[in-house]
Amino acid sequence: MKQRTALITGSSSGIGLAAAKYLVQQGWKVYATARNAENLKDLESMGAFTYALDVTLQETIDAVVNRIQEENGHLDAVINNAGFGLFGVFEYISDDMIQKQLETNVLGLARVIRTTLPLLRQSEDGRIVNISSIAGIVSLPLGAWYSVSKFAVEAISDSLRMELASQHIKVISIQPGPVASNFGQVTRKKMVIPEPDGVYDTVIKNAMNFFNRDFQKKERAKPEEVAQLIYRALTAKKPKTRYRITTTARFMVFIKWLLPDKWLDAIFIKQVKLK
Numbered sequence: 001m002k003q004r005t006a007l008i009t010g011s012s013s014g015i016g017l018a019a020a021k022y023l024v025q026q027g028w029k030v031y032a033t034a035r036n037a038e039n040l041k042d043l044e045s046m047g048a049f050t051y052a053l054d055v056t057l058q059e060t061i062d063a064v065v066n067r068i069q070e071e072n073g074h075l076d077a078v079i080n081n082a083g084f085g086l087f088g089v090f091e092y093i094s095d096d097m098i099q100k101q102l103e104t105n106v107l108g109l110a111r112v113i114r115t116t117l118p119l120l121r122q123s124e125d126g127r128i129v130n131i132s133s134i135a136g137i138v139s140l141p142l143g144a145w146y147s148v149s150k151f152a153v154e155a156i157s158d159s160l161r162m163e164l165a166s167q168h169i170k171v172i173s174i175q176p177g178p179v180a181s182n183f184g185q186v187t188r189k190k191m192v193i194p195e196p197d198g199v200y201d202t203v204i205k206n207a208m209n210f211f212n213r214d215f216q217k218k219e220r221a222k223p224e225e226v227a228q229l230i231y232r233a234l235t236a237k238k239p240k241t242r243y244r245i246t247t248t249a250r251f252m253v254f255i256k257w258l259l260p261d262k263w264l265d266a267i268f269i270k271q272v273k274l275k
């Protein structure tokens with residue numbers, strides 16, 4: 001069988017790194033990218049082709065896509081994985097921070113899709129896999145802007161699925177719950193939390209406790225498990241439109257479907273002690 005080719009963004013750690021490794025092990029030709037190519041040495045030694053690509057800089061996307069065009073002539077898959085989480089108190093989050101969030105998670109993904117579509121069209125079975133999140137279905141306190149970015153990824157995935165159907169390019173969204181990667185650390189570093197002033201103190205303390213307790217420790221997926229799910233999405237003859245991983249993700253979708261908004265709010269406010 002012909003060797004299949006994938007481009008992955010954000011391959012320096014977590015899900016992107018695990019996906020790149022897994023695809024190389026499965027015999028794929030992998031173009032693994034991150035902002036700093038120095039962070040891709042391990043993947044290079046495994047046989048991946050590694051390049052610097054910052055999804056916020058069109059010229060870096062063009063450079064990589066031109067190389068793939070010259071070397072390969074087509075692409076079978078694009079895995080839009082690069083992203084980070086902007087969390088914190090809505091009232092304190094500036095336009096500048098919001099722009100950075102959307103610039104990476106939404107516009108970055110859009111740029112990569114736009115630029116790679118001509119190469120995907122050259123494949124017999126082109127696939128776009130967007131790494132969304134359960135935050136693309138459920139929006140939680142302190143997480144509004146991250147959810148905005150992932151709701152947008154869901155919207156893009158839904159539109160493109162139909163828009164590209166006649167071109168035989170499949171679009172799939174992966175919605176992980178909590179995954180053990182650098183994501184938490186990067187998120188905590190960028191978190192927007194005001195000095196204690198009595199207004200948000202309870203919400204911040206209890207929401208953070210909830211995230212740390214229930215989301216972080218209890219049942220985090222390993223990046224390798226997400227990588228295997230991505231592989232399923234890439235190889236299933238008839239892939240699902242969305243794949244979810246972790247019990248948290250599946251449970252959240254279920255209760256969101258089951259309960260009226262106000263019931264869900266009330267349960268969350270009580271459980272997390274938001275007031």
Ligand SMILES: NC(=O)c1ccc[n+]([C@@H]2O[C@H](COP(=O)([O-])OP(=O)(O)OC[C@H]3O[C@@H](n4cnc5c(N)ncnc54)[C@H](OP(=O)(O)O)[C@@H]3O)[C@@H](O)[C@H]2O)c1
Binds near residue numbers: 016039053180182183
């Ligand atoms: N971890 C979770 O709990 C979780 C849950 C649901 C969804 N997700 C999603 O999964 C994806 C991967 O996250 P992760 O958990 O693997 O976190 P991670 O370990 O922090 O990896 C994030 C990756 O994105 C890259 N990145 C960030 N900004 C970039 C930019 N402007 N251009 C190119 N690459 C950039 C980082 O590369 P460099 O910084 O080295 O350039 C890194 O390789 C994200 O889209 C995230 O939203 C994560």
